[in-house]
Amino acid sequence: MWRLKTVPHKARLQGSGLEEFKLKRREQERALRQARRDRQLVSKRVLLHEDEDDAFEGEGTMDTCITPTSDQVVKLLHGLQAGGEKRTTLCRELRRALRDLKVQLIFIRLENSMRVVVSLLSGSDAQCRVEAGKCLHTLSHSPHPEVGMTCLLASPYLLTYLSGQSAKFTELCLYTLGNLCPENELVREKLLAQGIIPALHHCLQNHGGNLAVLEAVAFALSQLLQARDAEQKIIPLVLTSGLTSHLMAGLNSDPEYGIGASIECAWCLHYLSCSETDSSVLVNHGALSRCSSLMVTLGGAVAHGESQDGLELLIWPLLRCLGNLLARCDTCEEVGACVNDCRLLAALGVFAQSYLHTHPALGREALWVLNNLTADSVVWCSAVLGSGLVPVLIQLMPFSQGINSMVLRTLGNVAYKGTAFCLQLVEAGVLPALCATLKMADAEVVTLSLEVLHLLVASSPQVAEGFVQLKGVSVLEMMLFNSEEALRLRASYIIDHLPQPGVDGC
Numbered sequence: 001m002w003r004l005k006t007v008p009h010k011a012r013l014q015g016s017g018l019e020e021f022k023l024k025r026r027e028q029e030r031a032l033r034q035a036r037r038d039r040q041l042v043s044k045r046v047l048l049h050e051d052e053d054d055a056f057e058g059e060g061t062m063d064t065c066i067t068p069t070s071d072q073v074v075k076l077l078h079g080l081q082a083g084g085e086k087r088t089t090l091c092r093e094l095r096r097a098l099r100d101l102k103v104q105l106i107f108i109r110l111e112n113s114m115r116v117v118v119s120l121l122s123g124s125d126a127q128c129r130v131e132a133g134k135c136l137h138t139l140s141h142s143p144h145p146e147v148g149m150t151c152l153l154a155s156p157y158l159l160t161y162l163s164g165q166s167a168k169f170t171e172l173c174l175y176t177l178g179n180l181c182p183e184n185e186l187v188r189e190k191l192l193a194q195g196i197i198p199a200l201h202h203c204l205q206n207h208g209g210n211l212a213v214l215e216a217v218a219f220a221l222s223q224l225l226q227a228r229d230a231e232q233k234i235i236p237l238v239l240t241s242g243l244t245s246h247l248m249a250g251l252n253s254d255p256e257y258g259i260g261a262s263i264e265c266a267w268c269l270h271y272l273s274c275s276e277t278d279s280s281v282l283v284n285h286g287a288l289s290r291c292s293s294l295m296v297t298l299g300g301a302v303a304h305g306e307s308q309d310g311l312e313l314l315i316w317p318l319l320r321c322l323g324n325l326l327a328r329c330d331t332c333e334e335v336g337a338c339v340n341d342c343r344l345l346a347a348l349g350v351f352a353q354s355y356l357h358t359h360p361a362l363g364r365e366a367l368w369v370l371n372n373l374t375a376d377s378v379v380w381c382s383a384v385l386g387s388g389l390v391p392v393l394i395q396l397m398p399f400s401q402g403i404n405s406m407v408l409r410t411l412g413n414v415a416y417k418g419t420a421f422c423l424q425l426v427e428a429g430v431l432p433a434l435c436a437t438l439k440m441a442d443a444e445v446v447t448l449s450l451e452v453l454h455l456l457v458a459s460s461p462q463v464a465e466g467f468v469q470l471k472g473v474s475v476l477e478m479m480l481f482n483s484e485e486a487l488r489l490r491a492s493y494i495i496d497h498l499p500q501p502g503v504d505g506c
Contacts, residue, residue: 091131098138108150140179162203171216178220197237204246218264225271239281266317273324288338291322299347319365326372360401367406374413381414390428408448415455422459450490
């Protein structure tokens with residue numbers, strides 16, 4: 001679901017070890033991409049109207065609390081076909097009846113049933129048109145794939161109405177299309193062939209200032225972007241459609257603006273950024289700087305307790321988008337040109353601490369972004385040391401669920417930059433924390449701890465002596481009995497290069 005830069009290690013980047021390192025990294029990234037594809041986050045959404053239930057009291061010919069029989073559904077359909085003054089009332093009654101899955105299946109299997117709904121949707125009666133749209137929206141929310149397929153008969157009209165003047169009806173059409181998008185490949189291909197991507201763009205051009213419409217457009221787009229074939233068939237169309245600038249503009253943390261539209265736009269940007277398609281379009285449109293700037297703002301709000309409920313729902317996709325784009329940048333200069341506010345480090349630290357217990361996975365995402373910032377950048381590694389973030393990271397090292405492993409990757413990135421960086425890490429108290437993580441049961445945490453320790457003790461005799469004085473050798477000696485050969489060899493290598501303890505030593 002996301003990309004990850006691994007911690008570089010001097011001993012593994014020599015000779016054939018370099019090829020082994022590259023191969024392992026490619027395999028890991030392939031597994032992560034597969035996990036993203038397998039973990040679909042598509043969902044369906046019911047668009048509720050405050051007055052629609054209260055406005056319909058006592059009208060109709062059947063008790064809506066009881067599931068209609070087949071004969072009653074047939075009678076409804078015949079009434080709609082006959083037309084007349086009660087057609088709007090009958091359409092409302094049908095919409096209520098279609099909330100039941102059994103009724104949905106009965107209705108769509110009746111001859112010409114969907115053609116009747118489509119005729120009402122495309123007719124001149126505005127009230128019937130709206131009620132027909134609501135019937136389709138109810139059907140689009142069905143879990144039965146056969147129901148979604150039948151709604152395709154109405155898709156050309158739904159797409160056409162995206163250019164209409166009624167924002168509320170446009171919103172209804174958008175959520176209906178969004179619900180249909182994940183049904184199956186045939187539905188998506190039909191919608192793409194009918195021009196859903198340019199239709200979404202034109203819709204935002206017509207309703208650019210309407211937040212409800214922007215949220216609905218982003219919802220429909222996010223449903224499309226999660227398709228397994230999105231990377232080949234959908235994302236290239238989106239990147240050249242002009243939609244990305246609208247998505248970027250939709251990122252806003254102002255409470256009066258509301259975070260619904262921002263959340264949907266951020267998820268769209270995440271799906272775009274984690275594909276293998278060229279992400280330079282996003283970078284050129286300022287996605288890196290926009291996301292990092294918003295992160296700084298949100299970090300300040302969380303730190304001062306001013307954040308609104310559900311803010312983590314916006315932080316999550318923003319972190320993923322930022323981390324993915326950082327992983328795709330080819331040079332440190334490219335990152336520095338777009339992300340140059342060191343307050344971002346403080347924001348990432350705030351997220352990791354604030355959501356550690358309530359949303360530990362979000363804390364891990366924040367640390368993953370920190371890892372990608374520091375993986376190839378001396379500037380950001382220096383900023384980590386200068387900002388006082390290292391003590392915060394040390395406090396997080398006892399925590400599992402991927403928190404400590406991400407901390408260790410970042411510390412490894414910093415230590416890899418040279419002796420001066422290693423000495424500052426040691427002064428901040430990293431060695432005692434490593435002695436603790438070396439005793440953990442998680443093999444990945446132990447491996448990363450050994451890699452960081454190797455970089456530190458190899459940087460300076462004083463650091464090696466300090467580790468010996470902490471009785472760290474005994475911890476390494478315990479690893480010589482570990483069942484994993486790689487851990488035994490690494491521990492043995494470090495022991496051989498440590499100064500021999502004296503009588504009072506380890």
